[in-house]
Amino acid sequence: MQAQAGAGRRGRDDIEALIIDILLVLMAFTVLILVRIRHLFTVVVLSGIYSFLMATVLVALDAVDVAMTEAAVGAGVSTVLLLGALHLCKSEEARPAHKPWIPLAVSVSTAALLIYGAMGLPDFADPDAPIHHHVVPRYMQNETDVPNVVTAVLASFRGYDTLGETTVVFTAGAGVIALLRRRRKAVEKADGK
Amino acid sequence: MLDHFGYVVTVLLMVAGLFIVIARGNLIKKLIGLSIFQTSVYLLYIVPGKLIGGTAPILSPQFSVYSNPLPHVLILTAIVVGVATLALGLALAVRIREAYDSIEEDEILMRDQIANSNEGMNA
Numbered sequence: 001m002q003a004q005a006g007a008g009r010r011g012r013d014d015i016e017a018l019i020i021d022i023l024l025v026l027m028a029f030t031v032l033i034l035v036r037i038r039h040l041f042t043v044v045v046l047s048g049i050y051s052f053l054m055a056t057v058l059v060a061l062d063a064v065d066v067a068m069t070e071a072a073v074g075a076g077v078s079t080v081l082l083l084g085a086l087h088l089c090k091s092e093e094a095r096p097a098h099k100p101w102i103p104l105a106v107s108v109s110t111a112a113l114l115i116y117g118a119m120g121l122p123d124f125a126d127p128d129a130p131i132h133h134h135v136v137p138r139y140m141q142n143e144t145d146v147p148n149v150v151t152a153v154l155a156s157f158r159g160y161d162t163l164g165e166t167t168v169v170f171t172a173g174a175g176v177i178a179l180l181r182r183r184r185k186a187v188e189k190a191d192g193k
Numbered sequence: 194m195l196d197h198f199g200y201v202v203t204v205l206l207m208v209a210g211l212f213i214v215i216a217r218g219n220l221i222k223k224l225i226g227l228s229i230f231q232t233s234v235y236l237l238y239i240v241p242g243k244l245i246g247g248t249a250p251i252l253s254p255q256f257s258v259y260s261n262p263l264p265h266v267l268i269l270t271a272i273v274v275g276v277a278t279l280a281l282g283l284a285l286a287v288r289i290r291e292a293y294d295s296i297e298e299d300e301i302l303m304r305d306q307i308a309n310s311n312e313g314m315n316a
Contacts, residue, residue: 013245020243024202024236031209031229040221047225054232062260063239064249069272070235077276078228085221085283089290093219094297100216107215111208118200125245132244136261142252149250149262150269158266165270172277179284 016060017125023057038093044082051075065150199240206233218298220286224279231275238264238271 030053034046051074058067122129139149139157146152154162206229213226242261250262286296293301 009246016245021198024199028202028205031206034225034229035209035213040219043222043225047228050229051232054235057236058239061239061243062247062249063242063265063268064251066235066239066265066268066272069269070232073272073276074232078279081276081280081283082221082225085287088287089221089296093217093222094299100212103212103216107208107212110211111204114204114207115201118197118204121197121200122241123196124199124240125243127244129241131241131264132261136263139262140250140252140259147252149252149259150265153262153266154269161266161270165273168274169277172281175281176284179281179288182288 020057020060023053023060027053027057038095040086040090040093043093044079044086047082048075048079051078065148199236203233203236203240206230206236220289220296220298221283223298224282224286227282228275228279231271235268235271238268 027050030046030050034043034050037043037046051070055067055071055075058064058070122131139153144152144156146156210226210228210230210233214223214230217223217226242264244258244260247258247260248256250259250265252259289301290296293304295301295304
């Protein structure tokens with residue numbers, strides 16, 4: 001009976017890993033198509049699909065808070081921003097004058113080095129990996145009385161990170177407004193003439 | 194190799210983003226490449242935090258195995274910052290398009306060259 005339960009559990013775990021792998025393959029396919037396509041509207045739609053796939057992978061990897069943010073901000077806000085920019089610019093990418101052999105060589109050699117390095121990392125889902133020790137067991141003790149550990153760490157243990165993030169977003173917002181205000185003035189001037 | 198499949202795909206996505214940034218001249222395509230590069234880093238952080246058979250790190254008496262919450266927090270910050278930089282980059286692209294009437298790197302560089310040589314002639 002117990003052996004059967006153990007086997008069922010192992011089967012479920014295998015399926016869990018398989019689902020993650022399949023989603024990762026889908027993401028890789030999306031990106032490969034995205035690299036090749038020149039029509040920018042299609043590229044934006046593909047990057048939206050990529051973001052939603054990423055959100056699904058994150059759910060499978062138990063990062064539900066990150067998945068929610070990625071679906072809302074990565075797939076939603078980014079796509080809207082890109083479509084807005086496309087509306088203001090041309091939507092067809094020019095054909096490059098020459099074949100991109102040098103970038104390809106740089107990318108492939110970087111990939112080879114990184115994969116070689118990644119082989120030295122701990123196995124996937126290894127409970128003894130260093131990442132699961134150090135400060136994490138303390139976060140899990142529910143010191144702040146917030147059952148969602150991610151919220152507890154974000155707002156309490158690492159609250160200053162979030163403050164820094166707010167500063168970055170504020171600076172970026174101020175930059176966008178400064179850049180696009182000049183544009184509006186220029187348009188008004190042109191209309192005045 | 195199968196134990197590291199997640200890392201291999203992460204590296205592939207990262208390098209695809211890098212390739213778009215280096216090889217493509219269109220500024221909007223470059224920014225999309227940059228954001229793909231960024232999103233691959235999310236995977237690089239989240240994949241090692243996963244425990245097979247674990248659940249999302251929301252404490253409950255029914256569960257005992259949770260995936261690592263720390264990378265989730267770090268990446269939550271990274272996503273928001275990523276969108277902020279994307280917005281700033283797109284605003285810059287729109288400005289460049291107004292000044293040069295193009296968002297293709299080659300054309301922008303050509304116009305700069307022509308403008309420079311004209312200046313040289315006038316001087």
